[in-house]
Amino acid sequence: MNNPFKGEARLGDVRLKLDVNAVIEVEEETGEGINDVLARASEVGPGQLKAMRFVVWALMRHHRPEATLLHAGEVINAYGPEAVGMALGRVLAAQSDAAQSEAEGDAGNAPAPAPKPPAKKTARRKAG
Incomplete structure (x- = not known):
């Protein structure tokens, strides 16, 4: 079974990973899926920076549990909202691909084929 929470992207040495904890943080804070x-956070526009900063913070915490909202804001300052928005878009795309695979079933986890019946033994004559 695939894990639908597999989205991950990098911004330099900052890894943004969508895991169950990040999903819960974001959904509890926003009340949205x-x-x-x-x-919304991957778009750059008026009023989007707050959502972007919160999502960056939630996704940073898998690899940097000590991260704060201030750290997330510094990431946005360092790389720019456009680059961060593109990274969040990659996370969303990877998460969507994983969810789609989950919905279609994972061929890597298909049932094993039935074992073949044992070969028949033939009697051998003793030489002698």
């Missing part, structure tokens, strides 16, 4: 929030 993760896909809607990620889509």
Whole structure:
């Protein structure tokens, strides 16, 4: 079974990973589904920076549990909202691909084929 929370992207040495904890943080804070929030946070426009900063913070915490909202803001300052928005878009795309694979079933986890019956033994004559 695939894990639908597999989205991950990098911004330099900052890794943004969508895991269950990030999903819960974002959904509890916003009251919205993760896909809607990620889509909105990946857009650059008026009023989007707050959502972007919160999502960056939530996604940073898998690899940097000590991260704060201030750290997330510094990431946005360092790389720019456009680059961060593109990284969040990659996270969303990877998460969507994983969810789609989950819905279609994972061929890597298909049932094993039935074992073949044992070969028949033939009697051998003793030489002698």
